[in-house]
Amino acid sequence: MELFEQLLQYILSGLSTGAIYSLIGLGFAIIYNSTSIINFAQGEFVMLGGMLTLFFHITLGLSLPLSIILAIVVTTAVGALFERLAISPLKDAEPIILVIITIGGSILIRGVAMLLWGKDTHALPMFSGNEPIILMGAVMMPQNLWIFGITLIIITANRLFFHHSINGKAMRACSFNRIASRLVGIDVKRMMLFSFVISAAMGAAAGIIIAPLTMTSYDVGVMLGLKGFCAAIIGGMSGGMGTVAGGLIVGVLESLGAGLISSGYKDAIAFIILLVILLIRPQGLFGKGEAERV
């Protein structure tokens, strides 16, 4: 019975962080599908969500809900600015150039955060108190429920947008064929901007809901970004349920590994999964293969 409870604990906690990875992974996929770029700075949007909320709530004393909204707005603005200034002018450059630019962007955002807020880690207060909930012997915080709930809402909204709205379908069209999209009147540049805006907002939201549980600081973006990328890769960059599954898989495996094998290597687990997938099945577990076109 002890083992069962322990396992359940690990799995639940893994699903919780996994939900966050899914959101971050979706952010990667959305930008990739509209622009063919992997946004290295995605993790920094996540970091900004948590850190900005902290700033507005603790330093400026604003209420938590207002701080959250402002944090998302500011992060979205940062994302839009980044796209306009650094990405859009170079969208036809070699992949290496774009990789380096997004790396530069991520470093810049991280550096500014460090200058503004220092290197300390901070805790955001829980959304609805610290009373733990016991579920079948496993301990959950109310924050976990917030995470599941909000993730579900975001994923549903995501799906509705991309499959049932004109703008969403237009963005998906851009990912399949940029030139054809322009020919039918889709403003590709705006779609690219939208993709950054949506991903930044989602990233910020992910950072905010996890911050009360895992502390936040100026450099959480790197790890979270990579793990979210892992989720996106498992899902084949499709941006759909595959990415969500990918995030959950990474989260649960990480949690089980840390609990059952060794906690020091916890972070390494996600990266080992990443390397294995990239080397053996780069199109993801749920993605379709692409024939190389000459």
Added chain:
Amino acid sequence: MLKIESITKIFGGLKALQGVSFSIAAGEITGIIGPNGAGKTTLFNIVTGIYDPTSGKVYYGGKDITGFAPEKLARLGMVRTFQGIELFGQMTVLENVMVGLHTKSQSGIIVSALKLPGHLREERHIRERAISWLEFAGIAELAHMKAANLPFGKGRLLEIARAMAIEPQIILLDEPAAGLNSRETSDLAMLIKRIKDSGITVALVEHDMELVMGICSHIVVLNLGHKLAEGTPRQIQEDEKVIMAYLGEG
């Protein structure tokens, strides 16, 4: 020399090629024509190892080379050019051809890093050979120009000179006349004839009918993934099915 046997290629839901079979005779110029979407470039990509066929085989000099990697085919004497020329843009015209001589030279990493005498001798030799290939293609005066700055027509010639540098037995040209004006096209025709005269087998995918009818001794017609007809230029011009395929698609 090259035998294509029942090649079928299916991409997802699309049947690009279905049961295509024909042979290319040694020392001749064979043309592969057909309306757009007929599967010509796909066929080339399969023969030259860039795609694997879904089924079927390719024989080269009697040997089964189906699915062989392009690098391996190069060492067996097969080379190709690309529809949208794939030059090494950041390198000079001369250096592009020198890469073509990669398989004709041996200096490895250690010899190169230490610049041993054998390496220097080989470099000199590579450079001389490369220049003579540029002369063969008629672009020797552009040797030190950056490849990315070449006018399109010269770029085509460079790609051919580079391909010739591996001293192939067969060269496959993918729409070599695309984007060339009529003067450039007739220069191209003469170059291709010079290649054939030196004993090399040529296969080309083309849309330019004048060029094809003018230099090919054998023509294969593809349409919608099937082989439609095969024969001499005369026979093809008079073949009803071919006429229908071209007229009917207007």
Added chain:
Amino acid sequence: MKFLEGSMKQELMKIFVFAVAVFTVPVFFKGGYIMNVLVFVGIYTILAVALNLLLGLAGQISLGQAAFFGLGAYISGVLTATHAANPWLAMVIAVIAVGIIAFVIGFPILKLKGHYLAMATLGMGIIVYIIFNETIDITGGPSGLPGIPNLSICGIIFNSDMKNYYLVWSFAIVTILLSINLSASRIGRALRAIHDSEVAARILGVNVRLLKAQIFTISGIFSALAGSLYAHTVQFISPASFGFNVSIELLTMVIIGGLGSIYGSFLGAAILTLLPELFRTFQDYDIVVYGIVLIVMTMFMPGGLVRGIPLLARSLLAKVKSGPPTERRV
């Protein structure tokens, strides 16, 4: 032919002048703190050149170079500090071991391209970093590994900044020479071909997979060499020196200097190592500066300083020569 020998003579002259400059610099500084910094410039030059061979020449992005740097340092460090091995022997073992590891990893990982390769190498770098931190019994973990002995030859112990300067820079100059030779050779051309059009290189018979793995290995070997030198000059190593921000710093150095320019890598290494020292008070700003530099250089001066400055100078000169703009004709 004359042309070939001429350019080779030019290259030899360049490196000779460079070597002379490097070896006479200490005369002007006569010891002092700057020598310590210049030793690091030497080590980072080797690392930047190693990355440039991979990124500038072959066009393969690697964000995990710090892993090979660290492995070289730790293998040398552990063998000499914990097992009292001969430092030169340890260095040879470190370099060979890392070479093998690099080849084994390189072969599969270089099937990936662009973003995916960047992420995979980043992941590899972080995994190695975590291993350094967790294998406390061997590496000492986050508190580091102290007591690494200096190198010595024939009774001369390299235990001062001055002596280490000559030691490290001798290796650096050899690395630069070998890299320049490689770059201007058949192998260098093949690598640049892979960079420009992998498919065209393949149909010309270049064994792309093998060559990529080989250059990855060479890059790893040079990085491990730098690591070993680092361990023996600083005599204390900890995982913090081999984290992924070091990989990013190296990337910035290569970009500043210019992709594909070997001397540019020295310039980038020098600038990024010296500047923080000169502006000590602005130390916290370094991350921001790297970010801005990467973005600005990539957007406006993609050839790096080595090409950008002459280009800028030439265009300024042209403007000066032509004088005020003349009337436009319609």
